[in-house]
Amino acid sequence: HKGLKIMQIKSATFGQLQNNCYLVTDEASGRSALVDCTEYSDKMKDFIGDAKLDYILLTHGHFDHICAAPQAARAFGIKIYASETEDAMLADTSLNLTGRYFESGVSFHADCLVHDGEELEFLGYKWKVIATPGHTSGSVCYYVPEEDVIFAGDTLFQDSYGRTDLPTGSSRELVDSVIHKLFVLPEDTMVYPGHGEPTTIGYEAGNNPIACYR
Secondary structure, rough: OOOOOOEEEEEEEEEEOOOEEEEEOOOOOOOEEOOOOOOOOHHHHHHHHHOEEEEOOOOOOOHHHHOOOHHHHHHHHHHEEEEOHHHHHHHHOOOOOHHOOOOOOOOOOOOOOOOOOOOOEEEEEEEEEEEEEOOOOOOEEEEHHHOOOOEEOOEEEEEEEOOOOOOOOHHHHHHHHHHHHHHOOOOOOOOOOOOOOEHHHHHHHHOOOHHHHO
């Protein structure tokens, strides 16, 4: 008999840019994954609480999404996952912008590099990696079809989309990623973005300004 799986998604905002970090937990096992990691502060420690953290998944390499990933990974003895295309940005303080905003920049490599279309087995679910270049060249979204959810990083927001004027950004690629990679998903897919409120693919396909480029 297979136990009932319930995916619990908890979010909180961190840092000056009010980043969303997501703690995703399989209630049956109590195992969790953290999507993006802005800071390893008391607030973050309270947010994680007594969760059994197994993974840190990074959507892209900008400072406000990655700064505390190495610290949290060390604290829990776990691995960091990021796109193979983004690993150079994680290590380069000028590309990841930590050199611009902090006295000592943050530089590291992910433990596990993922690629477009890869299916990861986390917490008893299949997480599909969708490469969505545009905001950065190595931006990825993590899609869990069984739960109809996608963690979109800074690629797609409610009524908006990611900026493309930072290192490795491309507006042409972003439009292509959103329209051909995300808007083709089921309409009721819940989108959990890197900033702002959750939304759905159906709502954004009908209302997001980027839809006019189709």
